[in-house]
Amino acid sequence: MFKRILIDFLLRREIYPNLKCVLLQLESQLGGDYSYLKDVTFGSLPTHTLLSYFDIDLHIITLLSGERKTDQPIHMQEYYKPITKESLHKATQTFKELLKKYK
Secondary structure, three states: OHHHHHHHHHHHHHHOOOOOEEEEEOOEOOOOOOOOOOOOOOOOHHHHHHHHOOOOOEEEEEOOOOEOOOOOOOOOHHHOOOOOHHHHHHHHHHHHHHHHHHO
16 A cells, blocks of 8 residues: 555656655554654654655654554444544644645
């Protein structure tokens, strides 16, 4: 799935060369520390390897803490994870920073 996202951004950048690329996800399955909701994220080796093949500055934003488990559907109450104000604030600040030159 991550490769598909990178290819989609690559194709869109051919039409919009100044495109800002953001992956906004509820939960992460990318490995590394994407699911810890820290200020500085280092990612994972597989993600870095894939990114090294594409000339894309990708910002990855995760809203829910913890790794995504495919056998636990997020729409069921027993697997519900609340979105914190801090994660929403971090996401909006990232978007605000990326879009500020268009103000």
